Amino acid sequence: MNSAASEPALIGIDWGTTSLRAFLIAADGTLLDKAASSEGILHVPDRDFEAVFDRCVGRWMEKRRLPVLASGMITSRNGWIETPYAQAPLSVDDLARALVGFTTNRGTEVHFVTGVATEHTSGPDVMRGEETQIIGASGLDMSDGDFVLPGTHSKWVRVSGGRIVNFATFMTGEIFAALLDHTILGTLAVKGPFLRKGFDLGVAAGVRDGASLLHDLFHARTLPLMGRIEGGMVADYVSGMLIGAEIAAAKARGDATSEITLIGRSDLADRYEVALHAAGIGTKRAPDDIVAGGHLRIARSAGLIA
Amino acid sequence: MNSAASEPALIGIDWGTTSLRAFLIAADGTLLDKAASSEGILHVPDRDFEAVFDRCVGRWMEKRRLPVLASGMITSRNGWIETPYAQAPLSVDDLARALVGFTTNRGTEVHFVTGVATEHTSGPDVMRGEETQIIGASGLDMSDGDFVLPGTHSKWVRVSGGRIVNFATFMTGEIFAALLDHTILGTLAVKGPFLRKGFDLGVAAGVRDGASLLHDLFHARTLPLMGRIEGGMVADYVSGMLIGAEIAAAKARGDATSEITLIGRSDLADRYEVALHAAGIGTKRAPDDIVAGGHLRIARSAGLIA
Numbered sequence: 001m002n003s004a005a006s007e008p009a010l011i012g013i014d015w016g017t018t019s020l021r022a023f024l025i026a027a028d029g030t031l032l033d034k035a036a037s038s039e040g041i042l043h044v045p046d047r048d049f050e051a052v053f054d055r056c057v058g059r060w061m062e063k064r065r066l067p068v069l070a071s072g073m074i075t076s077r078n079g080w081i082e083t084p085y086a087q088a089p090l091s092v093d094d095l096a097r098a099l100v101g102f103t104t105n106r107g108t109e110v111h112f113v114t115g116v117a118t119e120h121t122s123g124p125d126v127m128r129g130e131e132t133q134i135i136g137a138s139g140l141d142m143s144d145g146d147f148v149l150p151g152t153h154s155k156w157v158r159v160s161g162g163r164i165v166n167f168a169t170f171m172t173g174e175i176f177a178a179l180l181d182h183t184i185l186g187t188l189a190v191k192g193p194f195l196r197k198g199f200d201l202g203v204a205a206g207v208r209d210g211a212s213l214l215h216d217l218f219h220a221r222t223l224p225l226m227g228r229i230e231g232g233m234v235a236d237y238v239s240g241m242l243i244g245a246e247i248a249a250a251k252a253r254g255d256a257t258s259e260i261t262l263i264g265r266s267d268l269a270d271r272y273e274v275a276l277h278a279a280g281i282g283t284k285r286a287p288d289d290i291v292a293g294g295h296l297r298i299a300r301s302a303g304l305i306a
Numbered sequence: 307m308n309s310a311a312s313e314p315a316l317i318g319i320d321w322g323t324t325s326l327r328a329f330l331i332a333a334d335g336t337l338l339d340k341a342a343s344s345e346g347i348l349h350v351p352d353r354d355f356e357a358v359f360d361r362c363v364g365r366w367m368e369k370r371r372l373p374v375l376a377s378g379m380i381t382s383r384n385g386w387i388e389t390p391y392a393q394a395p396l397s398v399d400d401l402a403r404a405l406v407g408f409t410t411n412r413g414t415e416v417h418f419v420t421g422v423a424t425e426h427t428s429g430p431d432v433m434r435g436e437e438t439q440i441i442g443a444s445g446l447d448m449s450d451g452d453f454v455l456p457g458t459h460s461k462w463v464r465v466s467g468g469r470i471v472n473f474a475t476f477m478t479g480e481i482f483a484a485l486l487d488h489t490i491l492g493t494l495a496v497k498g499p500f501l502r503k504g505f506d507l508g509v510a511a512g513v514r515d516g517a518s519l520l521h522d523l524f525h526a527r528t529l530p531l532m533g534r535i536e537g538g539m540v541a542d543y544v545s546g547m548l549i550g551a552e553i554a555a556a557k558a559r560g561d562a563t564s565e566i567t568l569i570g571r572s573d574l575a576d577r578y579e580v581a582l583h584a585a586g587i588g589t590k591r592a593p594d595d596i597v598a599g600g601h602l603r604i605a606r607s608a609g610l611i612a
Contacts, residue, residue, distance in 0.1 A: 212555030
């Protein structure tokens with residue numbers, strides 16, 4: 001591994017709302033080093049993004065400057081610089097052409113991967129950061145297909161012919177938190193370990209024909225009130241119902257095909273796996289750190305590395 | 307009006323979570339006096355319900371004791387006494403038979419109207435207090451039909467053959483508040499007067515075939531982000547979408563017939579009227595204070611007044 005291919009060639013940064021992950025990447029894709037920080041864009045002291053940048057990746061450029069790609073909410077209105085959205089459908093080359101350059105006060109050039117927009121009949125949709133993960137995943141053996149990125153705002157992304165053709169956002173994670181913390185549904189919920197039975201009941205309720213969240217969520221109150229489920233199951237029941245409703249809506253949109261690639265290694269992704277299987281949809285899992293593969297592919301297409 | 311029919315015959319109390327309304331009722335239904343308090347069951351100092359009771363209605367019993375009926379969340383777990391639910395379908399006579407008597411420390415007999423439960427394929431549903439309003443409304447020229455009581459938890463109630471045959475709860479109001487106050491949807495919302503255009507757009511989105519709240523709510527972020535609706539419309543857009551989704555779900559359940567009787571005189575009831583009309587459903591409005599009519603009918607059936 002002393003070949004030139006394993007020399008540092010690129011720094012990739014995935015800078016989100018609540019955290020930052022950085023990668024020192026060789027030309028062959030080997031990850032030579034990693035860094036992580038909780039200084040997401042909402043937690044950058046004095047909005048001094050360059051100081052966070054220097055702390056996280058500065059040591060990797062002590063010998064020589066490296067090209068830097070940054071993706072994620074860092075390009076949003078509350079980020080370091082705001083970049084316009086590129087319009088789907090788009091390929092890795094389109095994303096490379098849309099890179100927005102920026103020179104830091106210390107003279108380092110940072111190439112920002114811009115976010116992506118699409119248009120549904122119901123209205124516009126946007127993402128920042130997920131497109132780079134998808135480009136990373138689609139550089140593996142998973143070039144075409146449907147991808148789900150569970151999270152605060154989960155994303156369903158369709159890749160076809162090597163292009164991101166469309167995607168949809170579901171506010172599932174954020175709505176779950178608001179319901180449990182700020183409505184009556186939290187009052188009968190008892191904190192505890194994950195209870196699969198509560199989750200499964202919730203998924204079944206969420207995917208049911210004729211399901212209606214505004215009504216069905218009330219059962220997360222009536223069922224424990226009548227002693228039919230335990231308080232320890234309430235949160236898992238609500239979680240299952242919301243994820244089930246998300247899957248049912250994606251199916252109705254034609255986005256839930258026979259197999260989904262799940263991106264992310266969180267407990268949440270495990271829950272999506274369970275729920276997708278219950279809905280008769282197969283899953284595979286993308287490896288960790290695929291976002292760095294996305295940085296590499298976009299940088300290559302932009303001619304930033306050999 | 308000096309006839310015996312206009313003498314005080316009954317005290318009716320509608321005692322909810324956040325407020326209390328009391329009525330001094332004549333045998334012919336005339337309302338001789340009213341009282342109101344913000345001491346709903348969650349705001350009763352030291353849980354001394356009898357003190358609140360005495361302050362609100364004590365003066366009406368200085369000359370002589372009167373029968374007292376109380377309905378609402380006052381019979382819930384956090385209320386004065388907890389009563390079991392009566393099972394729908396039920397009539398005014400069934401509610402009269404299910405009254406739960408209670409003698410206060412000062413020796414006043416209070417008859418509590420118990421709440422009502424029903425069973426959907428999706429799970430159990432419950433209400434406390436709305437049944438008395440419905441009994442009041444159905445004593446007018448609106449005996450049979452579909453009733454909607456907008457609120458934190460709005461209720462759709464079907465009355466047929468003089469009986470409450472079933473009902474469904476929608477957590478619309480509470481979920482609206484949680485979304486605006488505790489998710490990203492609040493950040494682009496600008497407080498201001500009601501903007502009908504934003505509300506109408508939201509209703510259209512909510513009743514749309516293939517609508518999905520978890521996805522569509524994200525448009526309350528993307529539309530103002532892209533300058534397509536003003537920040538001042540965001541809250542009305544979300545409100546319209548939720549009420550629209552509630553109406554669509556009620557339609558799918560078969561609960562939204564050609565005409566709905568709206569109960570309540572709030573701004574919220576006005577919004578439901580607009581949304582129901584947009585969905586092609588006619589409305590009429592129940593008069594104020596119909597709950598007192600419910601108290602009277604139940605008391606009569608129970609033989610508490612002549």
